[in-house]
Amino acid sequence: MTADLVILNARLRPLFASPGTTAVAVTAGQIAALGDDATIRAHIGPQTRVIDAMGRELMPGFIESHLHLMMGGASLSMLNMGALFGFDTVQAGLRDFAKTQAGEDILFGYAVNYVIFGKDQRPDRHILDRIIKDRPLCLIATDLHCAWANTKALELAGILQGADLGPGSEVVMGPDGLASGELREFAAMNRVKMLSALRGRDAMDYRATGAETEADRSHDRAVIRAAGEYCARHGITRAVNMDGNAWQAGLMRELALAGEMPVRVSLPLMLEAKDGVEGVALIDDFGPEVPGWLSFGRIKLFMDGVFDTWTALTVTDYPDRPGFRSQPLIPLDLFNAICVEADRRGLQVTTHAVGDGAVRAVIDGYQAAQLANGPRDARHRVEHIDTITPADLDRLKPLGITASMQPVHPPGSAGLPLEPTVTIMGRARWPTAFPWAAILSRQVPLAFGTDWPVSPLSPLYAIHCALTRQPWSDDMPDQRITLDQCLAAYTTGGAFADFAETRAGRIAPGYDADLVLIDGQLEGLATSESAAAISLTICGGKITYGTV
Numbered sequence: 279m280t281a282d283l284v285i286l287n288a289r290l291r292p293l294f295a296s297p298g299t300t301a302v303a304v305t306a307g308q309i310a311a312l313g314d315d316a317t318i319r320a321h322i323g324p325q326t327r328v329i330d331a332m333g334r335e336l337m338p339g340f341i342e343s344h345l346h347l348m349m350g351g352a353s354l355s356m357l358n359m360g361a362l363f364g365f366d367t368v369q370a371g372l373r374d375f376a377k378t379q380a381g382e383d384i385l386f387g388y389a390v391n392y393v394i395f396g397k398d399q400r401p402d403r404h405i406l407d408r409i410i411k412d413r414p415l416c417l418i419a420t421d422l423h424c425a426w427a428n429t430k431a432l433e434l435a436g437i438l439q440g441a442d443l444g445p446g447s448e449v450v451m452g453p454d455g456l457a458s459g460e461l462r463e464f465a466a467m468n469r470v471k472m473l474s475a476l477r478g479r480d481a482m483d484y485r486a487t488g489a490e491t492e493a494d495r496s497h498d499r500a501v502i503r504a505a506g507e508y509c510a511r512h513g514i515t516r517a518v519n520m521d522g523n524a525w526q527a528g529l530m531r532e533l534a535l536a537g538e539m540p541v542r543v544s545l546p547l548m549l550e551a552k553d554g555v556e557g558v559a560l561i562d563d564f565g566p567e568v569p570g571w572l573s574f575g576r577i578k579l580f581m582d583g584v585f586d587t588w589t590a591l592t593v594t595d596y597p598d599r600p601g602f603r604s605q606p607l608i609p610l611d612l613f614n615a616i617c618v619e620a621d622r623r624g625l626q627v628t629t630h631a632v633g634d635g636a637v638r639a640v641i642d643g644y645q646a647a648q649l650a651n652g653p654r655d656a657r658h659r660v661e662h663i664d665t666i667t668p669a670d671l672d673r674l675k676p677l678g679i680t681a682s683m684q685p686v687h688p689p690g691s692a693g694l695p696l697e698p699t700v701t702i703m704g705r706a707r708w709p710t711a712f713p714w715a716a717i718l719s720r721q722v723p724l725a726f727g728t729d730w731p732v733s734p735l736s737p738l739y740a741i742h743c744a745l746t747r748q749p750w751s752d753d754m755p756d757q758r759i760t761l762d763q764c765l766a767a768y769t770t771g772g773a774f775a776d777f778a779e780t781r782a783g784r785i786a787p788g789y790d791a792d793l794v795l796i797d798g799q800l801e802g803l804a805t806s807e808s809a810a811a812i813s814l815t816i817c818g819g820k821i822t823y824g825t826v
């Protein structure tokens with residue numbers, strides 16, 4: 279049969295194809311055949327588009343297993359502050375940025391490090407006021423769980439005098455009786471995010487009110503589409519968007535049906551304690567899926583926060599706070615009940631767990647679901663696993679749990695400073711922190727992602743970080759994994775975690791024609807982040823990034 283697209287003269291590593299494979303034929307958005315150039319030339323007809331890979335490496339498109347498309351899309355118009363440190367540098371960066379944002383209601387910086395002003399000066403409204411006083415300004419922490427606002431933003435958001443937000447979130451108060459500017463967790467941060475053009479519609483727990491206008495719809499579709507194009511630029515063909523709600527489901531369906539999504543998306547329903555067990559039924563509001571392009575069937579929960587704000591739930595006390603282990607963001611009996619109900623409905627449960635106590639609680643919940651409903655191929659997921667006890671490491675495989683982890687998250691990687699995280703976490707937790715190698719050695723399915731916009735989106739950069747990770751002390755085990763293991767976590771691993779292993783993550787006949795051509799050498803990522811780059815991204819047989 280004549281192919282729509284043929285790629286010749288490519289290099290495929292043994293992980294993805296048998297020796298001698300240099301060419302691929304694509305028909306109707308799927309892989310039709312692969313083999314050597316001579317074999318695949320037989321598929322070329324008058325209408326076939328032929329790409330000469332010129333010896334470049336061809337591999338399956340990257341599967342990004344944990345990102346936030348709407349927040350990421352929004353971040354494309356924020357200032358990336360990941361590399362800014364020190365008052366003078368930050369001031370110059372923000373003031374230059376402000377000049378480019380004349381019409382915006384509020385200025386946002388993101389990827390802000392906790393030690394941006396030095397290790398003894400946590401950001402607050404006073405220091406931000408010295409930089410920009412007359413316009414609302416909000417800096418979002420690198421982990422997305424904390425933000426700092428200037429006085430103007432706090433006033434406009436109506437929280438300068440503080441706000442009672444219930445458990446888990448906090449408008450931190452200063453010694454003067456007014457808000458300090460630090461906003462911990464989503465409910466607090468959302469009060470300030472409401473000042474932007476998105477009016478909080480990018481919030482994870484957003485529930486459509488019915489008051490949204492057509493202008494809001496097209497604004498938000500453009501945000502998501504820009505995020506999808508940004509994914510394609512980085513070789514990503516499939517992504518799990520970790521903060522789904524019916525609003526996003528509707529927008530993504532419109533984009534997918536119009537053929538305007540450059541990336542396939544899986545969208546879970548994001549639930550919180552306030553939604554209760556009944557909240558699981560909200561997934562029915564998502565409406566129909568778009569086969570191959572948009573899938574639902576998952577719920578997302580948060581068990582805890584992060585170490586930097588002492589909101590990670592731990593098994594043992596925080597070393598700097600005797601007697602303190604934080605608290606779950608959702609009561610454990612309710613979490614278990616939600617897991618049982620979601621599992622009974624055949625949904626996949628995916629839960630953020632950073633502290634070792636949170637990971638344990640999540641495993642307990644998945645175990646409760648299995649006890650209640652019987653074992654099935656559920657593939658419930660734990661997101662992050664920054665820390666885990668050795669005992670719980672051994673519980674993952676028997677319960678069929680999938681690990682979704684981010685090579686760009688360990689302190690000391692991806693430009694993140696070690697402090698304050700590693701000290702707050704406590705040295706006793708270091709040996710099993712971010713334990714990719716330990717997870718793989720126990721045959722636990724592993725999927726990689728970045729949590730973009732928490733961290734940079736590029737899979738190549740994430741792999742560079744994974745390959746170059748350094749232990750924080752001599753007695754800490756090396757958790758580096760091999761290049762092929764990284765690539766697997768970004769392809770077959772991601773496909774398995776997303777129930778897509780029969781159509782994604784491999785180059786084989788009948789699989790989606792989701793492909794990426796690599797410039798340079800992936801092996802070189804072990805020494806340099808610029809050793810390899812994305813040359814061309816193909817999703818469903820269509821070029822979504824690059825030119826030939």
Ligand SMILES: [Zn+2]
Pocket residue numbers: 344345346520729
């Ligand atoms: Zn996330």
